[in-house]
Amino acid sequence: MDGVDFKRAMARHADGPDEAHVRTCLAAYRDAGIRFVRDGGDAHGVSLLAARLAPEYGIDYRTPAFAIHKAGHYGHIVGRAFEDLRQYAQLVEEAARLGADFIKIMTTGIMDFDHFGRITHEDLDAREVREMVHIAHESGFAVMSHTNGKRAVLAALEAGVDSIEHGNYIDDECLDALAVSRTCYVPTATVARNLRGTGRFDKDVLERIYEASLRAIAGAVERGCLVAVGSDAGAVGVLHGQGAHDEHACFVQAVPDARVREAALDRGERFIRTTFAR
Template structure:
C-alpha cells in the first residue's frame, strides 16, 4: 500500500476537541499505538504527520519504530498569529520569532517544517477560503529560513494566490491546494513542488448531514477536475488523506483517497499508470522530508 503523506496522529476522525483532550494531562501512548497498529495492519508503513500543538506527533515518532513505520513529523506547524493554524501548532508575530520557532522545532527533533499560509475551505460557501492569505514576500522568507536551516517545507495552502505564492517561494509540498486555476496547475507542473490534494476531506463529508450536500458536490467537482488537469500536466502528486480529520479515519482514510484517485482518473489512465504517478510523488516526499544530516 502507498504511504500516508498527510496525517495528524493527534486527531481521531470524529471529534477534534475530544481527541485533543485525551492528551490534556500528558500524551497517551496507547492512543498513538492503536493508530500505528491499524496503519501496520493495512500495510501503510510510511506516515508523514502535519503536526500538532500537544507534542503527540513528537511522541509518535519515538514509538513508530516498534511498528516498523517510517514516521516523519514537523512536531508542530507554524502560523502567523491572528491567522489559521492554532489547531495544529504555534504562532509568531515577526519573522525573527518565526525563525525561533524553526529552531525550536529543530531542537525537538523535527524532520521538516510545516507552515500555514492560508485558511481552510468554508464548507458553507463554495469558492471561499477562510481568513486572509499571508503575503507572498513573507511566505518566500519563511520558506527561505527553513531551507537555510536544512529543512524541507510542507505548506498548508489553498486558493490561487496562496498556492502560487508557495510555489514561487520554493515550498517542497503544498497541502490541500483547493480552488486553484489551470494557470496555477501549470505552475505546479513546472516547479519542484509536490501537491498533496487530500480529496477525501471533502468527499467523505458527502451524506454526513453536517454541510449542504450541493455545496459539497460543487467543491468536490472542482477538486476532481483539478486532479485531472494535474495528471495531464504531469504535476508531482502524492497520496495523503489528512488522516484524523473529520470523517477521515486513520488508515482507512488513505484507502478512500486512493480509490478517489482511481475513480476520478479512471477514464484517463490505467490503474498501473496512476500507481506509477503516485509512486513517483511519494518518492519525492520520502526523499525530501527528512532531517538534513
C-alpha cells in the first residue's frame, strides 16, 4: 500500500513485487532519516523483497512476511488465512521457512471512520488468540497483534502478545493491564490525524478518534507502559517515511514533556528492536 490509492497499489504488485516501487519507498525512509522499519507483512511477497533490499539503503528491516488471519475475518489484504489451529501452525512454519522475523496476527477488524467506537468484523475468541500466541512463541517468534477495541485488547494482553498495533478505543482498564504486561503499545493515531480535512469521512468522528488516541498515548506514558512510534504507513493519508514523523508529532501533542516522552519512546524502541528478531 502506498498511502494514496489502495486499489492502484494492490494492482501494482498483482503479478509479483514491483521492485522499482519498493526501492522508492525504501529511499523515502532513508531520506526521512529512518534506519529501522518493522512492517506488517503482505499477501504478495513485497515485504520480503523490501527486507532483502533494505540493507542497500542502510535500513534494518524486520517483517513477518505475511499477516495471519482467520478465514472470514479481516486480514486478507495483508496476508493468509487459516480455518483451524492446525492450519495456523502450518502458516507459522511457512513464515519461518520464508525468513520471517516475527509473526503478525489479526484479531479484529479496522476502524469505521464514520461511526465512533465501531470496529469492522468480529474479533477472535480469546481462547483462540491465546493458542495462536502460544504456538508462535513455542516456534521462537515474537507476536505482533493487529487489535482494536477494549475486549480484544484485553484478550491480546492476557494471551501475551509482544506488541499491540493500533489499539484504538482502549480505556483505563486496558492501560492498567498494559502497564503490568510485557507488551508494547504501538498506536497509529496519525491515520485519523491525516484524514482530517480530506472530506473522506465524518470530520467530527475523525476528531473524536484522534483525541481518544492522544488520551490513550498520554495515559500509557504516564503509567510507564512500553510504547513505540509506528505509523500504519501505506494506509490512506500515511506516506512511507513521513508517516513515522507524523506519528511522532502525535506523541509530541499527547505528551508535551520532551524528557518524559523521549525516554518512554527510547525504552519502547529498544524493546521492539531486541524482541522482534529471530
